[in-house]
Amino acid sequence: MTDTPKRSHGRKAVKLTVQPRDLMDPNPELAGVWTARIISLFPETFPGILGESLTGKALREGRWQLETIGLRDYGVGKHKNVDDTPAGGGAGMVLRPDVVGNAIEDAMAGARGNWPILYMSPRGKRLDQQMARNLSRCDGVTILCGRFEGVDERVLEHYGIQEVSLGDFVMTGGEIAAYALLDATVRLLPGVLGNAESIEEESFSNGMLEHPQYTRPAEWKGREIPPVLMSGHHGKVAEWRKEESERITRERRPDLLE
Template sequence: MSDLPPPRPARALGRKSIRPSLTPRDLMADEDLANVWTAQVVTLMPEAFPGVLGLSLTGKALKEGLWALRTIPLREFGEGRHRNVDDTPAGGGAGMVLRADVGAKALDEAIARARGDVPRLLLSPRGRRFDQAMARDLASRDGVVLFCGRFEGVDERLIEHYGLTEVSLGDFVLTGGEIAAQALIDATVRLMPRVLGNHHSAEEESFSSGLLEYPQYTKPAVWEGRAIPEVLLSGHHARITTWRQAEAERLTKERRPDLWRAHLAKLGRPEEDREL
């Protein structure tokens, strides 16, 4: 079950036309493409974007206008001559904390530009772990506003006032939320129509069925004395499907007991869970 707010009814908004041009289009041109899934990222490091998102299939989709990316530089909303965005923690302690008043100005700009159903997320190590279900949920919305945490964290009042949902990549700490934001966007955008080219790729990969993906092989048939499993070369599609399912279950049971237990519960086989 997702911790994100429930989707709001979709609405038609139209869209700017995209015409061929001899001049390459800026991947992050400051323009609004209505009716296009848009990621707005509040960050102290706007130069980090699009990064890997501008490459390969996500970059191609970005150029084609299948999705849009906009950064909101937090430093521009800083206080004083030095554009300060942080201060010492109330009550003492190490490090610095991002100020609520500064973050609010940046979020207000993002929210003013958002169209439709757009969740507001804070990349934070204490948040709910990001997973494939959340990626599918976000892909079904109209976009997302991402606030990249930095330093020791963000003033709690900002989180409460804007109802930010905290999201984490896992049980480890990064120096900031930018890498996590790019991973979240990549996992979400690739689920959108026409981005991968072959929608079956997204349907058969890890986590889509609650299991890890089965092993993959390609040419040569024998490499370093290791042969491709004979069943995959048999041309017998039913046997291949059975083998792949068995391998996916084996790998999930060995490597991710948590996913395996959830899979058994979904199948109504909790008694096998106790054997683990």
């Protein structure tokens, strides 16, 4: 571990207040709360969009907490270098194992129970609803946001890090992917969504895509809400939604049915 002191933004819970970074002292009210720790070259970009809407409300209420670890704080030498040229040659730069390792060890200090370390990577396991559900049942999660050509493989091996992908494409860094993973996970935490039934009905929760949704006005640009939804017959409505869910899944994602 490094003896270099962390900057004021490092490893602090981020709560949306008039002074969102003024959280130097431990907050006993948040003890035992599901926590996300983010290791990034751009820690100031968090909570970003996660500080809005339901995830932001839950953050303010202490239903989850967010801590950021600035990777540059662990850089080597006068210029705080965090990367170096790839062994064997090639384009780009690779995050150094000593730099990333020190950041991970500080990030995991005090971590308890089931607390996985994730690395956002296009070669990782695809993020899906089941993974988000599993993560929401953990005590917390540490997410490493990569940059450049990635991170030294020895870091992933040494710490048993799980690689997670959003899909078959490449991004400039892992921060946006981390946003997506956290949003999908935090909304499943107890008390974050006001209506728990909405989680059960949405796409992928039952292995299929969600049925179509409608609201007022009853007629819009010549298109009407399906009459069954206006019938008040709950049994028929449930049957229609199930049939529509199966139809859409069969047309768009037949792999889910398989």
